[in-house]
Amino acid sequence: MRRRSLVVLLGCLLGALSAIPIAAAGNGGFAPVEPVSPNAERTEDAYYLIAAFAIFVFLMVTVPLAFFIVRFRSRGRARTVEGPQIRGNTSLELAWTAVPVVILVVVAGFIFYKLPGITDLSSAEGATELRINVEGRQFYWQYTYGNGVIAIDRLRVPVDRVVELEITAPEHDVVHSYWIPAIGGKFDAIPGETTELEFRAEREGVYEGQCTEFCGAQHGVMTASIEVIPAAEFDRWLEREAQAQETGTSGLGEATYVGVCAKCHGLRGEGLIGPALVDNPLLAQREALEDVVRDGRGEMPAVGRGWDDRQFEALSRYLQRELGGDDGG
Numbered sequence: 583m584r585r586r587s588l589v590v591l592l593g594c595l596l597g598a599l600s601a602i603p604i605a606a607a608g609n610g611g612f613a614p615v616e617p618v619s620p621n622a623e624r625t626e627d628a629y630y631l632i633a634a635f636a637i638f639v640f641l642m643v644t645v646p647l648a649f650f651i652v653r654f655r656s657r658g659r660a661r662t663v664e665g666p667q668i669r670g671n672t673s674l675e676l677a678w679t680a681v682p683v684v685i686l687v688v689v690a691g692f693i694f695y696k697l698p699g700i701t702d703l704s705s706a707e708g709a710t711e712l713r714i715n716v717e718g719r720q721f722y723w724q725y726t727y728g729n730g731v732i733a734i735d736r737l738r739v740p741v742d743r744v745v746e747l748e749i750t751a752p753e754h755d756v757v758h759s760y761w762i763p764a765i766g767g768k769f770d771a772i773p774g775e776t777t778e779l780e781f782r783a784e785r786e787g788v789y790e791g792q793c794t795e796f797c798g799a800q801h802g803v804m805t806a807s808i809e810v811i812p813a814a815e816f817d818r819w820l821e822r823e824a825q826a827q828e829t830g831t832s833g834l835g836e837a838t839y840v841g842v843c844a845k846c847h848g849l850r851g852e853g854l855i856g857p858a859l860v861d862n863p864l865l866a867q868r869e870a871l872e873d874v875v876r877d878g879r880g881e882m883p884a885v886g887r888g889w890d891d892r893q894f895e896a897l898s899r900y901l902q903r904e905l906g907g908d909d910g911g
Contacts, residue, residue: 613629613630613633614626614629614763615763615764616764617764618764618765618783618784618785618787618789618810619764619765619766619781619782619783619784620699620781620782620784621699621700621701621765621766621767621779621780621781622763622764622765622766622767624696624697624699624700625696625700625766625767627692627696628692628693628696631689631692632689635685635688635689638685639682639685654666700766700767701766701769701778701779701780702778702780710744710745710746710780711740711743711744711745712727712728712739712740712743712744712745712746713728713745713746713748714726714727714728714737714739714745714746714747714748715747715748715750716737716747716748716749716750716760716771717750717751717752717771718749718750718751718755718757718758718759718760718771718793718797718804719751719752719755719758719883719885720755720756720797720798720800720804720883720885721793721797721798721800721801721803721804721845721846722734722735722804722841722842722845722885723735723737723760723793723804723806723841725737727820727824729820729821729824730824730827730828731820731823731824731827732827732834732893733837734837734838734840734841734842735805735806735807735837735841736788736806736807736808736809737806737807737808737809738808738809738811738816738819738820739783739808739809739810739811739816740810740811740812740813740816740817741783741784741785741786741810741811741812741813742782742783742784742813743782743813744780744781744782745780745781745782745783746778746779746780747760747769747778747779747780747781748776748777748778749769749770749771749776749777749778749779750771750772750773750774750775750776750777751771751772751773751774752773752774752887752888753773753774754773754884754887755773755883756773756797756798757770757771757772757773757795757797758770758771758793758795758797758804759771759793759794759795760779760791760793760806761791761792761793761794761806762789762790762791762806762807762808763789763791764789765781765783765789765791765808766779766781768794770795771795783808783810785810786810786811786812787809787810788807788808788809788810789807789808789809789810790805790806790807791805791806791807791808792804792805792806793805793806798883799855800845800846800853800855803845804845827892827896828892830892830895830896830899832896834892834893834896834897835896835897835898835899835900835901836900836904838893838896838897838900839897839900839901839904842885842886842897843859843885843897846882847859849905855881856882859901859905860905862905865901865902865905868898871898871901872886872894872898875889875894875897876889876894
């Protein structure tokens with residue numbers, strides 16, 4: 583029975599060790615996603631340093647443990663017989679006290695060295711070229727560019743330019759946390775406060791993220807993404823979108839519906855939280871609809887408090903067109 587237990591213990595140890603290269607090769611959630619900005623690269627560097635020390639400590643504990651189990655096993659002694667006693671070893675005790683202290687000092691020093699570049703790139707990457715306000719709201723992310731363009735959940739930025747995000751939340755809302763793993767670390771959106779993040783995306787593509795601070799019943803659907811596109815294409819899009827939103831010909835209404843309304847309601851109640859919007863009599867009462875959107879009702883938060891008129895108008899027009907609302911008061 584003892585031999586069988588020893589075999590099981592050694593098998594578990596070997597299995598744990600063999601999983602390390604597999605996890606590193608296939609990621610599988612054990613390692614950071616591939617970074618596309620200097621911010622995320624520094625975060626990845628810190629992760630692998632800490633992981634290396636963690637593996638070192640794991641081996642330094644488990645390998646001697648397995649050895650001691652084999653070396654000092656009972657060898658048939660009766661359970662009532664006390665085994666040989668091993669007295670303290672001053673050098674060994676000093677070593678296992680000093681080594682962890684050295685490890686912590688190295689890790690802390692490396693983290694403090696990497697930390698400034700995780701949040702602030704201006705000194706190393708040049709002046710900020712684009713500033714965007716990011717608001718965390720139940721249960722969506724709203725972006726406002728410097729020229730007034732509004733986007734919901736998906737942020738468009740140019741490749742190879744320094745972008746500054748001013749992350750916050752309305753004072754009437756709750757705390758959220760903005761995280762796009764390929765771009766950088768988590769940054770809290772705190773009501774009434776502003777957290778700043780600078781990054782420079784080095785590769786085009788769409789990079790997904792998630793609110794990581796539990797913010798209510800629909801926290802799970804509060805996703806975020808950053809779409810990185812060529813700089814010239816971004817400049818053209820931003821100019822066209824500003825004109826389209828000003829004239830009411832943009833897709834802002836649909837984006838607001840999908841990102842803000844459909845998550846909780848859905849056309850036929852797919853959101854599972856709010857009532858279905860199809861044939862909802864509230865859509866035929868524009869003023870009542872605006873009151874609910876801006877002020878909330880019951881369990882529904884004030885999702886549209888602080889919106890400028892063009893955003894509500896865009897949403898209202900979309901609902902009228904797609905869901906049969908009436909523009910009458």
